[in-house]
Amino acid sequence: MIDMHCHILPGIDDGAQNLEESVALLREEKRQGIQKIVFTPHFNPERQILDHFLTARENSWHHLQATDEFRQLELETKLGAEVYFSMRLTEMDLSKLAFENTNYILIEFPVNNRPYGMTRTLQSIIEKGYTPILAHVERYDFFTENPVKLYDLVSMGCVAQVNAAAVVSGVSVKGVSALQYINWELAHLICSDAHSMVRRAPNTQAAYELVEKKLGHQYTKWLIKNSYDIFQNNYFDEPVSHQPKKFLGKWR
Ligand SMILES: [Fe+2]
Known part of the structure; x- marks a missing residue:
């Protein structure tokens, strides 16, 4: 399995604060069967200057890479970022923010409001040759209130991700859960979004087990293949999504 959204690099954001926490998180990832990781x-x-961020990320990565504990885990890793949505992205060099040696870029939105210029900006990122991966889509009211909005972005060429914790908890907002997005094939990836062993601890394994139980093996196979294709920078198959329809007041 591959985790492509996590805050495990030490001392760079609100995730792992030091090497010990990073190594503990990585050991747990490995124990759950994760072999490849993108640090995001x-x-x-x-709010941040790109060059400053890249230097901080490089330093944090070198720090982690230099430890025996990390090397002993024999994980295959790439550098990436979880980029906060901004219309400025259209003017930026995205090559350093995309997952290393790929054209995939992880983007998150403000939680409460659908940002101005969202579709236009995502379209322009796609035109530059990048594929936006929309982070934890289950979190946003502007999608759960009307999942067709997500369907439209996926049809345009975006990929969507749900958090393992949301899959496991089964929480639904306005009747739409993370599992429902997977069922519609509107969420292509499950990632941990791990911050610490306490706050959103890695639980990808439990999420995959739940998908297997509730939706069946073809869905787990599909999710794993998607993450592999993205990690390898393979062409992502045109997603065959089901368009959500409202029936008797519920999205189905
Ligand atoms: Fe995150």
């Missing part, structure tokens, strides 16, 4: 510390183009 937060980057906000409105």
Whole structure:
């Protein structure tokens, strides 16, 4: 399994604060069957200077890489970022923010409001040759209130991710759960978004087990293949999503 959204690099954001925490998180990831990881510390183009972020990420990575504990885990890793949505992204060099040696870039939105210029900005990122991965889509009211909005972005070429914790908890907002997005094939990836062993601890294994139990093996196979294709920078198959329809007041 592959985890492509986590805050495990030490001392760079609100995730792991030091090497000990990083190593503990990585040991837990490995124990759960994760073999490949993309490190995605937060980057906000409105508040941070790209070069400063890249230097901090490089330093944190070298620090971790230099430890025996990390090397003994024999994980395959890439650097990435969880980029806060900004219309400035259209003017930026995205190559350093995309997952290393790929054209995939993880983007998160403000929780409460659908940001101005969202579709236009995502379209322009796609036109530059990048595929936006929309982080934890289950979190946003503007999708749960009307999942067709997510369907439209996926049809445009975006990929969507749900958090393992949301899959496991089964929480639904306005009747729409993380599992429902997977069932519609509107969420293509499960990731941990792990911050610490206490706050959103890695639990990808439990999420996959739940998908297997509730939706069946073809769904777990599909999710794992998607994460593999993204990690390898393979062409992502045109997603065959089901368009959500409202029936008797519920999205189905
Ligand atoms: Fe995150």
